[in-house]
Amino acid sequence: MHKVKEWLLYHLLGSRLKAILIKEFIQLTRDKVAITMIMMLPLIQLALFGYAINMNPHSLPTAVVVGEESVFSREFIRGLQNTAYFDIKYQMLSIEEADKLMEKNDALFIISIPFNFSKELIRGQRPQILIEADATEPVAIANAVAAGQALIPHVYQEMTKRSLPDLQYIPPPIDLVLHQKYNPENITQYNIVPGLMGVILTMTMVMVTALAITRERERGTIESLLAAPVHPWEVMIGKILPYIAIGYIQLFVILFAAHYLFHIPMMGSLWLLLISSLPFILSNLVVGIMFSSISKSQLQAMQMTFYFFLPSLLLSGFMFPFSGMPLWARVIGEILPLTHYVRIVRGIMLKGNSWEIVMPELGAIVLFGITMLSIAVLRYRQTID
Amino acid sequence: MISHTKSDEVAYAIDVHDLNKSFSKKKIISNLSLRVKRGQVFGLLGPNGSGKTTTMRLLCGLLKPDSGGGTCLGYDIEKESLQIKQHIGYMPQNFSLYDDLTVAENLYFVARLYGLDNQKQIVQQTILDTGLENVAHKLAGELSGGWKKRFSLAAVLMHKPKLLLLDEPTAGVDPKARRNYWHILHQLAQKEAVTIIVSTHYMDEAERCYEMAYIKNGDVLVQGTIPQIIADSKLITFNLSPCDSDELETQLSRLRIVKQVARFGNDLHVSGFDEQALKHEIGSLVSSHQRWEKIPTSLEDVFISLSNRQGSGHA
Ligand SMILES: Nc1ncnc2c1ncn2[C@@H]1O[C@H](COP(=O)(O)OP(=O)(O)OP(=O)(O)O)[C@@H](O)[C@H]1O
Ligand SMILES: [Mg+2]
Numbered sequence: 001m002h003k004v005k006e007w008l009l010y011h012l013l014g015s016r017l018k019a020i021l022i023k024e025f026i027q028l029t030r031d032k033v034a035i036t037m038i039m040m041l042p043l044i045q046l047a048l049f050g051y052a053i054n055m056n057p058h059s060l061p062t063a064v065v066v067g068e069e070s071v072f073s074r075e076f077i078r079g080l081q082n083t084a085y086f087d088i089k090y091q092m093l094s095i096e097e098a099d100k101l102m103e104k105n106d107a108l109f110i111i112s113i114p115f116n117f118s119k120e121l122i123r124g125q126r127p128q129i130l131i132e133a134d135a136t137e138p139v140a141i142a143n144a145v146a147a148g149q150a151l152i153p154h155v156y157q158e159m160t161k162r163s164l165p166d167l168q169y170i171p172p173p174i175d176l177v178l179h180q181k182y183n184p185e186n187i188t189q190y191n192i193v194p195g196l197m198g199v200i201l202t203m204t205m206v207m208v209t210a211l212a213i214t215r216e217r218e219r220g221t222i223e224s225l226l227a228a229p230v231h232p233w234e235v236m237i238g239k240i241l242p243y244i245a246i247g248y249i250q251l252f253v254i255l256f257a258a259h260y261l262f263h264i265p266m267m268g269s270l271w272l273l274l275i276s277s278l279p280f281i282l283s284n285l286v287v288g289i290m291f292s293s294i295s296k297s298q299l300q301a302m303q304m305t306f307y308f309f310l311p312s313l314l315l316s317g318f319m320f321p322f323s324g325m326p327l328w329a330r331v332i333g334e335i336l337p338l339t340h341y342v343r344i345v346r347g348i349m350l351k352g353n354s355w356e357i358v359m360p361e362l363g364a365i366v367l368f369g370i371t372m373l374s375i376a377v378l379r380y381r382q383t384i385d
Numbered sequence: 386m387i388s389h390t391k392s393d394e395v396a397y398a399i400d401v402h403d404l405n406k407s408f409s410k411k412k413i414i415s416n417l418s419l420r421v422k423r424g425q426v427f428g429l430l431g432p433n434g435s436g437k438t439t440t441m442r443l444l445c446g447l448l449k450p451d452s453g454g455g456t457c458l459g460y461d462i463e464k465e466s467l468q469i470k471q472h473i474g475y476m477p478q479n480f481s482l483y484d485d486l487t488v489a490e491n492l493y494f495v496a497r498l499y500g501l502d503n504q505k506q507i508v509q510q511t512i513l514d515t516g517l518e519n520v521a522h523k524l525a526g527e528l529s530g531g532w533k534k535r536f537s538l539a540a541v542l543m544h545k546p547k548l549l550l551l552d553e554p555t556a557g558v559d560p561k562a563r564r565n566y567w568h569i570l571h572q573l574a575q576k577e578a579v580t581i582i583v584s585t586h587y588m589d590e591a592e593r594c595y596e597m598a599y600i601k602n603g604d605v606l607v608q609g610t611i612p613q614i615i616a617d618s619k620l621i622t623f624n625l626s627p628c629d630s631d632e633l634e635t636q637l638s639r640l641r642i643v644k645q646v647a648r649f650g651n652d653l654h655v656s657g658f659d660e661q662a663l664k665h666e667i668g669s670l671v672s673s674h675q676r677w678e679k680i681p682t683s684l685e686d687v688f689i690s691l692s693n694r695q696g697s698g699h700a
Pocket of ligand 2: 437438439478552
């Protein structure tokens, strides 16, 4: 027993352990950037998880196609609005217009009230109201759909109590039909896999280029490189181009898996998807180069990558419903390329979106990429200090 | 690559004046001026941390001076750094080629980077000339320290630079390879009028330079040929041989007229400016059987006395 105690004391408090502890502590305090990041991490996570993410989003953009303007249809719409889940942004639309809105992600729900609604309602014929929900965002729509269904028995209660007592009985006076558009069977993979494509590309593309220049600095090879007559843009482009190929290889692997393992449909054009992936891959590579030109070490570059990746993952609408986030989080989300790419991929694969709808999203990605490139070029040091 | 350029016309390969450079407010190079004639082997000497590496980085455009300026091969060091880079070969103090490429792959990289013609031929010739045949397909990171230096020199010579900046190129290189190294340098200077600036801590190498500058605290203390520097120092040196008395060494170094006492194995060099006074003091301190005599002051004596001047260098 005594021996054990002695052994423990020696090894736990022995000078070798102490030596290492002290050294680690000194090294830890020396890297100001790392320390700041360690301190910031909890704050950022608290902000993201605590305030930005909402698994029960309200005020979801909704389009209503009204076949008939009447007290009953208005009452139903007011009832929906009162659940706070639906934000009736668009009314008086044709079916085609409403569909377009959903393709563009501007509406998560299309509610169609049929032409003979009040007549059938009064006759007790249980008219159908169709709720089409964008099932590419299953988390976002789940609670709203439930709230809509719960609404039916109550919506006409006050009205019918006096004038139409017959309608008070079960089954409820309207037949609410839910159609989960783009993913009728509500398969989780339909939602995850297309988005994952963007997530994987973001993670790897940013990281590889973030390390590219810092590695040269850390290993000292930058001295020979910068002493040679090379232009900064040659260094940058030379470091970016190989990874475009890597990006496309990743893309093909995921597409292959999506098709053969997860049976995700490809409603739109594969070519369109491949072409619109290029600006996305490039933007991420440029972000990496930018990190690499402002950081001092590979470790710092990795940390920056992480701090870019975390909000991308959480605020892009990949994991959590975009529409549920507060304004500030949506603004950040709109800046990040992953947000737009997730929309593009889901749009092309599940909704069959075409050029016109993809273009604005691509524009946002290109704008981001150009901004990052400018910062990278401005901050790229041709000297070693 | 052999083209007629500005650099063939100018008399000075390097002509810079009043260079200043600070790192985080600490002045590292202060008012440094340097002129090096074309086709010279020029030594850059100075204690650790005196600013040799920083000076070379300023000359090849890796660092921008805070103030001051001048020309390198006739090109302005601030405005025409791309032209300068085309014609210089800089070999940094630390290994700066790619550990994860083989020796041959590294050489091809350099050949392509400088846009050389006949890359294959040049690379193969370089490998043969520098005796790298046996390591050509080894990863550069696996080479021994001395081989890395030899390989770096080979790489830096490939594009036939007109100015070579070599930062301690022979540290850790064995004597035979070192001799070979210097043979190559002298040939380049003589046959191809390449200007070579070498920093070194080895005295024998300093003595192989035509001219040299001694840098301390980021400033050139002396510059000239070896005889000039020795003469300018006005140091008189006596050698006590053999002398193993620490006590005597301490006593001598305390004397006001003695500027420095330096031990060389069993010998003790005592230097000062006043020959008569030195003779008198040494004579009165040493025992009768101690042999001592006046010797010509060596370059090393001068350097030690220079490095003792005005406190110690940077950390
Ligand atoms: N990037 C830097 N940041 C801060 N200080 C630096 C930097 N580079 C050099 N220094 C400082 O500048 C001074 C001169 O350094 P330099 O490397 O030029 O000396 P040196 O003469 O080459 O020394 P050595 O003989 O040891 O190679 C030193 O005090 C060093 O600490
Ligand atoms: Mg140095």
